[in-house]
Amino acid sequence: MITSAVTARLVATFTAPLDRERDAAYAPSVLRWPDRRLLIQRGDVEAVAVGLDDGAVPRTRFPAPWPRRFGTFTVAPGGELAVFSGVHAVRAVDPAGVVRWEVRHGCWEGGCRVLHESYEEYADDKAHLYADSGSAVFSADGSLVWAHVRGPVASAGPDPEALDEWLVIDAADGRVLGRADAETVAAGSEHVPHPDPAQMGLSVGEGQDGAPLLWGRWDGVELSVEQFGEQERILTSVSPTGEYFLTVAHDLDSLALHRVADGEVVAELHAEDAVPRHPDADPDDCEADEVMWDYECGFLDRETAITSTDQEEEFGPVRHWLLETAGMRPAGQIAYPFPVCGTPTALGDGTWYTVSRDGDALHVWTPDNPRVSD
Template structure:
């Protein structure tokens, strides 16, 4: 059994009644706690928290309410990038807009455009629009964004075409673009330690869940589809391997980044122990989130299938053989899946979403 050693507990900076749960964004040598509230995004320096120092806090005024999109932050915390229904916008903590890239509206089957959020702020349909996402590269110089075309006055994009963009983080210039050939209800980026590479999971509802891998050579963006029914969970610290789970959550798979080929997998059934009281009607399955602790080990959970029991179980997996090392023991009960925090750590969020706990493995018995 592996003992989880507490690294730090950080209070959520925004009241959970009016905010999303806190989460961690991390890049090599850098990690931030971010929390999106109704009117602002807050970023805290987690490296300072792990060292026991004072937390540096940055607050970014939001250009629209949180139900109208997603958000990310640059590694140094100097800019927030809001991926909205009609535009991707970069903002500074002062509230000043660095740049904005307008694109086709995510609401409805037919592509249309807006010049501002005010045009649909009170429209109920736009509250439940489909959406894309954005991520900032490890060096902070690029923004990768999944959007619906066309862009601004662009005539290149076909109607309802979805695009993957590489943008200059400083001024928002479109450096590269690729057709994702997807029909998204939502998406999520998974950064790679190499700024010129990025992963993208696109949820298409009942139609599938493509995993795309992007490469930027300085002149051209290429996007390769690795799988159509899996979700990308994490990238290993070296950047050589990917971890995925299928929509049915029955197995964890390790893939080679170079070509996306599956190297080995670990089935949940017959491997992890069902929660007490499970009669067999509720199958045990892996969560949609997991974390590389290092190049050799992964922390994965089965918390979603254990929800009726109210207790989350997490497991340490050896990726060389995709074998189970054993269950992780915590000093107190945790909730939800383990999520990657970088630098050999993972995190959990308290059930009431008021704090975030950072962990690293201790002695194994």
């Protein structure tokens, strides 16, 4: 059981480049690669990327091809290209709004079998407003885009039986270099990059049906895909060295450390064994007895991970935890100098960030010297 505390020291605060209300924007987040970090934010009409490292990427704005509700987006490590993963296509756009390339695919709205040519075809259809979604991300060196799409890609023609596909795309010109049947029926997905550009993790959400975890390897000719975790574990982070990855169980009761080589579980930590009941919860509230991990768990560095416990704001302040990845042992509860909300996101360089309650700022933290709680 976690009984010690670790003080968090504020490293930096970054103001969100877009106004949440004026620009109809999501809260900011951070993309990270081995040699750089980008703060990104998505509004309805534009997306913004800002380099967080000295002499890195300047603030860059990208005109958005469709409103934020219709998919996700990512940015190249150099900040020169944004890729929007939408309902009907994966589209690469430069800061001037020029479409560098586009890969069209099946529609993410479950009942639609049309291979759309543009967003305008379904812009006013309410069903498409609540379509499922895929995702895309750049490889560690920026040379590839890995994209999870609804099958089939446009060149294959409509196929009512097509499942989701996983693509490896040339980031320079949009050529589909490799493709594989993901064998998933996604409501949403998230890529988790590996330091090796030829490897990628993919966590797929299928609602109550499960959470397939896919691992892809690209050898320059063929994309090979493995499934780990028997569709019950959600991939959350890859270690800075690339040797291990972290998962949380679909029911949030345990965290696990896996080997990348074969997906095998090296160590596991159950919430009920590590986390005490929230101290501010009503003693008669039975729901507070069931502690669960959150969906965020990441490598702070090669030896330490950070996570939080789920659904606790109704009891009191959200609680964040440090873990020793060797053996998945509890290391301490994080004590902040001012209240924070939401989940912590690890950056892999010994720091993590939290987003302000209003979504207008991002705070970067590092652990100070640990102390034993009273």
